[in-house]
Amino acid sequence: MQNLSGNGALPSRTFMQRLRRKSVVPFSNKSQAILFILPGLVIYLTFVLLPILGTVRYSLHDWTGFSPPEYIGFDNYRELYRDEDFRKAIGNNFFFVIFYTIIPILLGLFLTSLMSRSKLKGMAIFRTGLFVPQVMSPVVVGIIWRWLFEYRGPINQTLTLIGLSEWIKPWLGDFTYAPYAVGSVGSWVQYGLCMILFLAGIQAINEELYDTAIVFGANPLQQFWYVSLPGLRQQILVAFVLTFISALRVFDLVFVLTRGGGPGKETIVTSILVYQNTFNLNRAGYGAAMAVTLATIIVAISAAVFWLQSRNDDTNAT
Amino acid sequence: MKRLRLLLVLIVILLMTTVGFMQSSAQEEVTLVVWDNFTREAEQAMIEELNARFEEAHPGVTIQREIYETSDLTQLAPRALSEANGPDVIMVNQGYTGMGALVEAGLLLPLNAYADQYGWWDRYAEGLHARNSFSEDGQEFGTGNLYGVSNTAEVVGVYYHKDIFEEVGLSVPATWEEFEAALQTLADAGYTPIVFGSLDGWPAIHTWGAIEHAYSSLNEIDDFIYRREGGTFVTEANITAAEKMREWIEAGYFTPGFEGMDYDNATYGDFINKAGAMWITGSWMTGSIIADLGEDADNVGFFLLPSATGEEVPLTIGGVGLPYAIRATSEHPDLAAEYIDLVTSPDAAALLFEQGYLPAVAPESVEENTLAGDVVAAWNLISSNNKVGHYLDWTAPDIAADIQEMMAGQVSPEEFVNNVEEDYKSSE
Incomplete structure (x- = not known):
C-alpha cells in the first residue's frame, strides 16, 4: 500500500483522509450540519416562509395593498365561502387537472413505452423535441397557441383545408370549447415532464425482468403492463403531484390565452382571481385569503397522496 | 494570497466609486x-x-x-x-x-x-x-x-372606409335609422358591416357601450358611474341596448367568429385590410391608422354613432385621458x-x-376631410354640448365578462343587466 501512493494512483485518497481529519476537528457533526444548512435556511426563511406567514396574516385583514391593514378576523374567509366566482375558479382548477395531470401522465406512459423498448435511430432528437414545450416560457407558449387558435389561424385553416370547415370555432372565445382549448395547451406543456420522468425511471428497472417476461412469451404490451408500469410507480406519483400542483396554481397560460378567464368567466382560475383582487381591485387582504385557501388545498391533497403511498409501501414491505 | 489581494483592491475601488457617486448626487440639484x-x-x-x-x-x-x-x-x-x-x-x-x-x-x-x-x-x-x-x-x-x-381626450366613435361607403351608395348616417339601414346595405353588398373582436374582453365594453350610450341619457349614466342616489344598471335603455346587440349579432353585422378575435392584430388588421366597412372603437387608434395607411388614411373617416332617442348631439363614450x-x-x-x-x-x-393624439385642449385649426380632423370635430361637438359619456367598467369591473355572456346568448338581456347590477352593488 505504502509504495502505491507514490505512483500517482492514490494521492486523492490521502488527500481525502487529510481533509476528513482536518474538518472533523473543530466542529461536532451536528454543528457542522447546521453550518451547511444555514445559507439555504436563511434564504428559505426570508423569501419563502416569511412571505407565506405574511400572506396568512394579511388574509385576516381588510387591506388595499397600500393602506394601513385593518384586522377583521375571518371575514375574508366567510366572504370567500359565498363567492361564486371563487367556487367557479376552484372548479375550473380541478377541471384542468384532467388536462394537466391525467392526460400528460397517460401520454407520457405511451411515449415512454414507444421509446424505451424499440431502438429507433435519432431517438435523442425525438426525446429532445418532445421535451421542448416543457422548457419553454409559459407566456411564449400562450402567445403561440393564441395565434394557433385564432379564428382565422392555422388550426381553423387546416380544418378548412381538409374539408372540415363546419368544425371551425372561435376556440378561445367559445363558451363550450374555450376550457378544452386552454386545457389542451396545458397537456401539451406537461406531457414532456412526465415523459422524461418515466424514461429515467424505466432505465432503473432490471433488464432481467424484461428477459424473463420475454421468455414467458409476453408481447410488448404485456411487458409494459406487467414490468414497466409497476416499476414506474414512484415516478408516476412524482409526476402526479408535480402536475397536479401546476393545475391548481396555473396563471400565466390563462392570463395570456383568454386574457384572464374569458369568455365570460368560463376559464377563470383561482390565481387569476388572486391577481385581480390584489392588484386591480385593491383587495389585497381578500386576495391573500384566496391564496391561503388554494395553498391549503394543494398541501392537503399532496400530503394525502404521499401518505397513501407510504402506507401502501409499508403494507407491501411486510 | 494573490487572489485575495486582487479581491481587496477590487472592493476598495468599488467603495471609492460608490462613495464618489453618492457625493456627486448630494449636490443641490x-x-x-x-x-x-x-x-x-x-x-x-x-x-x-x-x-x-x-x-x-x-x-x-x-x-x-x-x-x-x-x-x-x-x-x-x-x-x-x-x-x-x-x-x-x-x-x-x-x-x-x-x-x-x-x-x-x-x-x-x-x-x-x-x-x-x-x-x-x-x-x-x-x-x-x-x-x-x-x-x-x-x-x-x-x-x-x-x-x-389630463392632456389627451378620447371619444369612441365609428371609423369607416369612405370608398366602401361610396361603392354601395352610402353617406355618413345622421340618424339611428339611417345607421341601421347602412348596416343592412353593407351586409347585402357582401361586406362585414362592423369589424369586431371580443376575445380581449374590453373591446366588448366599448362596442356594446356605444350602443348603450345611444339609448341612454347622460343622467342615467352619470348616476351609475358616480354611484349617485338612484344610480342603477337596470334601465329600459340598457335592456333595449342588449337586445339590439343580440339582434345585430344574429343579423351578421359583426365579423364572423368575433368571439375568437383579438383587438390589436385580428380586428385592427381586418379594418386596415378592408375586410369590413366600419369599426366602433376609440380615437386612440387614429395615430396607428394614419401611420399604417399613410396617404390612404384620408380614405378613412370618423363619425359619432347617432342617438337612438333622436338627440341631435349623441351621447358618446369618451372622456379625458x-x-x-x-x-x-x-x-x-x-x-x-x-x-x-x-x-x-x-x-x-x-x-x-x-402624434395623432386627440388633445384635451382642442387644436385651433384642423384640416377638414381628414381622419384627424373628423376626430377632433367629433370631440369638440360632444364636449361643448356636454354629451361625453363614460367607460362602464369604471364602476362595474366585471362587465366585460357579463357582456360576453350576453352576446353568446348564455343569459337573456334581462339577466344580463341584473348580473351587472349585482357586480355594481358588490364592488361598492
Whole structure:
C-alpha cells in the first residue's frame, strides 16, 4: 500500500483522509450540519416562509395593498365561502387537472413505452423535441397557441383545408370549447415532464425482468403492463403531484390565452382571481385569503397522496 | 494570497466609486421624477421636447422620466406613491380603484389651488374635471377636490372606409335609422358591416357601450358611474341596448367568429385590410391608422354613432385621458405643478395632435376631410354640448365578462343587466 501512493494512483485518497481529519476537528457533526444548512435556511426563511406567514396574516385583514391593514378576523374567509366566482375558479382548477395531470401522465406512459423498448435511430432528437414545450416560457407558449387558435389561424385553416370547415370555432372565445382549448395547451406543456420522468425511471428497472417476461412469451404490451408500469410507480406519483400542483396554481397560460378567464368567466382560475383582487381591485387582504385557501388545498391533497403511498409501501414491505 | 489581494483592491475601488457617486448626487440639484404612459417610439421625441423646454426654463432641474404601459402604471402607482422618493408627477387611472383608492390612502395632492393659479379650469369643458375629482376621503367620485389634469381626450366613435361607403351608395348616417339601414346595405353588398373582436374582453365594453350610450341619457349614466342616489344598471335603455346587440349579432353585422378575435392584430388588421366597412372603437387608434395607411388614411373617416332617442348631439363614450397627478409627499409640489401646466398646455396639445393624439385642449385649426380632423370635430361637438359619456367598467369591473355572456346568448338581456347590477352593488 505504502509504495502505491507514490505512483500517482492514490494521492486523492490521502488527500481525502487529510481533509476528513482536518474538518472533523473543530466542529461536532451536528454543528457542522447546521453550518451547511444555514445559507439555504436563511434564504428559505426570508423569501419563502416569511412571505407565506405574511400572506396568512394579511388574509385576516381588510387591506388595499397600500393602506394601513385593518384586522377583521375571518371575514375574508366567510366572504370567500359565498363567492361564486371563487367556487367557479376552484372548479375550473380541478377541471384542468384532467388536462394537466391525467392526460400528460397517460401520454407520457405511451411515449415512454414507444421509446424505451424499440431502438429507433435519432431517438435523442425525438426525446429532445418532445421535451421542448416543457422548457419553454409559459407566456411564449400562450402567445403561440393564441395565434394557433385564432379564428382565422392555422388550426381553423387546416380544418378548412381538409374539408372540415363546419368544425371551425372561435376556440378561445367559445363558451363550450374555450376550457378544452386552454386545457389542451396545458397537456401539451406537461406531457414532456412526465415523459422524461418515466424514461429515467424505466432505465432503473432490471433488464432481467424484461428477459424473463420475454421468455414467458409476453408481447410488448404485456411487458409494459406487467414490468414497466409497476416499476414506474414512484415516478408516476412524482409526476402526479408535480402536475397536479401546476393545475391548481396555473396563471400565466390563462392570463395570456383568454386574457384572464374569458369568455365570460368560463376559464377563470383561482390565481387569476388572486391577481385581480390584489392588484386591480385593491383587495389585497381578500386576495391573500384566496391564496391561503388554494395553498391549503394543494398541501392537503399532496400530503394525502404521499401518505397513501407510504402506507401502501409499508403494507407491501411486510 | 494573490487572489485575495486582487479581491481587496477590487472592493476598495468599488467603495471609492460608490462613495464618489453618492457625493456627486448630494449636490443641490433638483430631480423631478415623472411617470407617464407614452410608450410608443414615435412619442418619445414629443415628451423629450417638452422636458427639454422645462429643463431649459429651470436651470438645475433634471427630469427623470420613467415610462410604463397603462396597466403597469396603474398597478405600480399605489406602491410607488407610498415611497419617500417615488414619482413627483404621475399619470393615474381614473375611477374608484384607481384615483379613488389613492386619494383614500392620502397619496395624492389636491390641485385646486394650482388649478386657480394656472387657469386649468378653463383648459377643457367644466364637466370633464369631474372625472379627475374625488371627495377628500376618496369615497365619492366626480365631486370634491381636483386631483389630476389630463392632456389627451378620447371619444369612441365609428371609423369607416369612405370608398366602401361610396361603392354601395352610402353617406355618413345622421340618424339611428339611417345607421341601421347602412348596416343592412353593407351586409347585402357582401361586406362585414362592423369589424369586431371580443376575445380581449374590453373591446366588448366599448362596442356594446356605444350602443348603450345611444339609448341612454347622460343622467342615467352619470348616476351609475358616480354611484349617485338612484344610480342603477337596470334601465329600459340598457335592456333595449342588449337586445339590439343580440339582434345585430344574429343579423351578421359583426365579423364572423368575433368571439375568437383579438383587438390589436385580428380586428385592427381586418379594418386596415378592408375586410369590413366600419369599426366602433376609440380615437386612440387614429395615430396607428394614419401611420399604417399613410396617404390612404384620408380614405378613412370618423363619425359619432347617432342617438337612438333622436338627440341631435349623441351621447358618446369618451372622456379625458389619464390625468397627471402630484404625489402628496413630493418635496417639489410647485415645480411639479409647473410641469403639469406645461404638458397640458396648448403648446403640448399641438405636439400631441401631431402624434395623432386627440388633445384635451382642442387644436385651433384642423384640416377638414381628414381622419384627424373628423376626430377632433367629433370631440369638440360632444364636449361643448356636454354629451361625453363614460367607460362602464369604471364602476362595474366585471362587465366585460357579463357582456360576453350576453352576446353568446348564455343569459337573456334581462339577466344580463341584473348580473351587472349585482357586480355594481358588490364592488361598492
